[in-house]
Amino acid sequence: xxxxxxxKKELDYVFTVRDVSVSYGDFTxxxxxSMDMFKNNITAFIGPSGCGKSTLIRxxxxxxxxxxxxxxxxxINYQGINLYDKxxxxxxxxxxxxxxxxxxxxxxxxxRENITxxxxxxxxxxxxxxxxxxxxxxxxxxxxxxxxxxxNALDLSGGQQQRLCIARTIAVExxxxxxxxxxxxxxxxxxxxxxxxxxxxxKDFSILIVTHNMQQASRVSNYCAFFTTKATDxxxxxxxxxxxxxxxxxxxxxxxxLTEEYISGRFG
Amino acid sequence: MxxxxxxKGSKKERELKELAFLTILYLCVTVAIVTLMTLIYxxxxxxxxxxxSDYELGLINKVTIDNPKDFLTSLDSRDPxxxxxxxxxxxxxxxxxxxxxxxxxxxxxxxxxxxxFAPRNKLTRFIELNLTNLAGVPSVIYxxxxxxxxxxxxxxxxxxxxxxLTLTLLILPVVIVASRxxxxxxxDTIRQGALALGSTRFQAIFRQVVPSAIPGMVTGxxxxxxxxxxxxxxxxxxxxxxxxxxxxxxxxxxxxxxxIQVYNWIGxxxxxxxxxxxxxxxxxxxxLLSMNALALIIRNRFEKxx
Ligand SMILES: Nc1ncnc2c1ncn2[C@@H]1O[C@H](COP(=O)(O)OP(=O)(O)OP(=O)(O)O)[C@@H](O)[C@H]1O
Ligand SMILES: [Mg+2]
Numbered sequence: 001x002x003x004x005x006x007x008k009k010e011l012d013y014v015f016t017v018r019d020v021s022v023s024y025g026d027f028t029x030x031x032x033x034s035m036d037m038f039k040n041n042i043t044a045f046i047g048p049s050g051c052g053k054s055t056l057i058r059x060x061x062x063x064x065x066x067x068x069x070x071x072x073x074x075x076i077n078y079q080g081i082n083l084y085d086k087x088x089x090x091x092x093x094x095x096x097x098x099x100x101x102x103x104x105x106x107x108x109x110x111x112r113e114n115i116t117x118x119x120x121x122x123x124x125x126x127x128x129x130x131x132x133x134x135x136x137x138x139x140x141x142x143x144x145x146x147x148x149x150x151x152n153a154l155d156l157s158g159g160q161q162q163r164l165c166i167a168r169t170i171a172v173e174x175x176x177x178x179x180x181x182x183x184x185x186x187x188x189x190x191x192x193x194x195x196x197x198x199x200x201x202x203k204d205f206s207i208l209i210v211t212h213n214m215q216q217a218s219r220v221s222n223y224c225a226f227f228t229t230k231a232t233d234x235x236x237x238x239x240x241x242x243x244x245x246x247x248x249x250x251x252x253x254x255x256x257x258l259t260e261e262y263i264s265g266r267f268g
Numbered sequence: 269m270x271x272x273x274x275x276k277g278s279k280k281e282r283e284l285k286e287l288a289f290l291t292i293l294y295l296c297v298t299v300a301i302v303t304l305m306t307l308i309y310x311x312x313x314x315x316x317x318x319x320x321s322d323y324e325l326g327l328i329n330k331v332t333i334d335n336p337k338d339f340l341t342s343l344d345s346r347d348p349x350x351x352x353x354x355x356x357x358x359x360x361x362x363x364x365x366x367x368x369x370x371x372x373x374x375x376x377x378x379x380x381x382x383x384x385f386a387p388r389n390k391l392t393r394f395i396e397l398n399l400t401n402l403a404g405v406p407s408v409i410y411x412x413x414x415x416x417x418x419x420x421x422x423x424x425x426x427x428x429x430x431x432x433l434t435l436t437l438l439i440l441p442v443v444i445v446a447s448r449x450x451x452x453x454x455x456d457t458i459r460q461g462a463l464a465l466g467s468t469r470f471q472a473i474f475r476q477v478v479p480s481a482i483p484g485m486v487t488g489x490x491x492x493x494x495x496x497x498x499x500x501x502x503x504x505x506x507x508x509x510x511x512x513x514x515x516x517x518x519x520x521x522x523x524x525x526x527x528i529q530v531y532n533w534i535g536x537x538x539x540x541x542x543x544x545x546x547x548x549x550x551x552x553x554x555x556l557l558s559m560n561a562l563a564l565i566i567r568n569r570f571e572k573x574x
Contacts, residue, residue: 101460117465169464
């Protein structure tokens with residue numbers, strides 16, 4: 001199903017997705033997704049478990065390349081460049097399009113080294129200390145850790161770890177941040193901090209977030225995409241995009257009855 | 269169904285079973301510990317006097333050439349009271365250095381390749397299967413292989429180099445398997461986190477995954493090493509000398525090692541040799557126990573709970 005938002009110009013899109021299907025071996029996890037995502041906005045992916053949200057978001061920075069039998073068909077254009085073009089280097093893609101994972105995954109090293117690793121591999125080694133401070137400040141973590149930057153990152157709380165992961169992602173100055181359920185391992189206070197942080201970051205970055213939490217989607221996102229699964233002929237379930245619109249419309253006046261049922265909690 | 273029976277069970281029966289089980293466990297542990305302690309006590313009580321120098325024992329008040337000063341440094345001798353373990357001790361140190369120098373790059377390299385880079389195909393699976401099998405091959409086979417490959421083919425002779433490389437072959441499978449386990453224990457999320465920051469696969473593996481796995485890899489290596497220095501059979505089959513009265517000074521020197529020396533001494537009929545061999549065993553035990561302790565310390569201090 002195709003949903004187009006045509007109020008803005010092509011240039012304002014960070015991703016334009018055309019007929020994208022992602023499969024693992026002969027199993028199609030999500031199929032025929034077409035949508036355009038806006039720059040400097042927060043787009044939320046919602047939908048029941050197994051509908052392919054993670055699968056899809058991983059194909060936006062070619063993390064799917066790491067899964068041996070995953071295949072992406074269709075076109076994902078990032079600022080006009082087809083991400084799956086032969087000429088495109090996945091390492092450069094991931095440098096421009098950062099990712100924050102569901103479970104905080106800091107490196108088992110000091111807080112400082114967690115940030116400098118990305119800087120070093122990207123040859124951004126001038127003013128390391130300033131860059132570390134800037135990233136941690138942007139991630140709203142600086143005040144909490146500035147006095148023990150050499151502390152092991154694994155000794156931070158879960159919420160701090162996740163903000164550290166956000167900090168190391170923005171340190172390498174990407175354009176876009178993908179977040180796959182970044183708050184699902186966090187308590188409400190830490191979640192609030194991350195949500196507030198997203199509102200600040202969105203001024204500089206385009207953000208894509210997968211979330212299971214309807215309230216979160218409605219609170220933080222400007223645009224919202226709802227996916228669901230449908231049974232295929234062979235009895236397996238393939239994910240599809242049902243509806244994609246601005247968040248307000250989606251939550252007050254969804255055009256699909258499936259969306260309404262999901263949002264109001266009647267299924268999923 | 270009768271609801272009043274639902275959660276009931278005889279408390280006495282449960283406690284009895286638990287007690288029986290615990291008793292069996294304690295018995296097993298006790299047997300093992302008592303055996304070990306008896307052995308250690310026996311060895312120490314017969315051997316400790318030889319470990320001290322005559323000077324320390326107060327038998328003489330001046331160290332002269334005729335009265336060898338120290339068991340640990342003096343040469344072997346036909347006289348059990350003068351025989352020292354010096355050359356064998358030095359041989360064992362040489363072996364350790366050679367084993368470490370060759371096992372570390374080979375073991376870590378093979379493990380990193382197999383775990384992180386190798387394609388998952390039939391060939392890799394075949395190699396993996398054989399690694400596990402090799403770990404179970406009797407050690408004399410390695411001795412024969414060392415004789416054929418290092419002593420004869422490579423022309424290293426019956427040298428400490430040949431001995432060290434033979435022991436390397438012996439422990440390599442175990443070290444590779446242990447190092448792979450250490451790499452496997454590093455969660456995939458670390459690899460993904462590194463790659464998501466725009467690092468190459470190489471950078472992700474060598475700057476994040478391998479450093480996180482180093483404590484586990486070193487632990488495996490220390491345990492392998494402690495097995496290597498206790499081995500006698502492969503060295504004897506390889507043709508290590510049994511009577512050596514000089515210190516090996518190059519990798520191509522002939523050598524003997526502590527377990528060979530002890531094995532040799534035990535074979536002599538005079539009862540005084542018993543004390544001398546016990547002293548050698550104490551030294552070997554001390555080396556083994558401190559290496560195992562080192563492995564434990566590394567594991568406890570540096571290994572991470574993810
Ligand atoms: N590595 C993989 N190999 C094979 N199948 C996979 C793999 N990862 C996911 N799948 C399958 O693809 C489908 C979509 O999975 P995905 O993880 O994208 O769902 P999701 O929408 O993120 O679910 P959740 O909300 O539970 O995270 C599921 O049927 C899943 O079993
Ligand atoms: Mg998911």
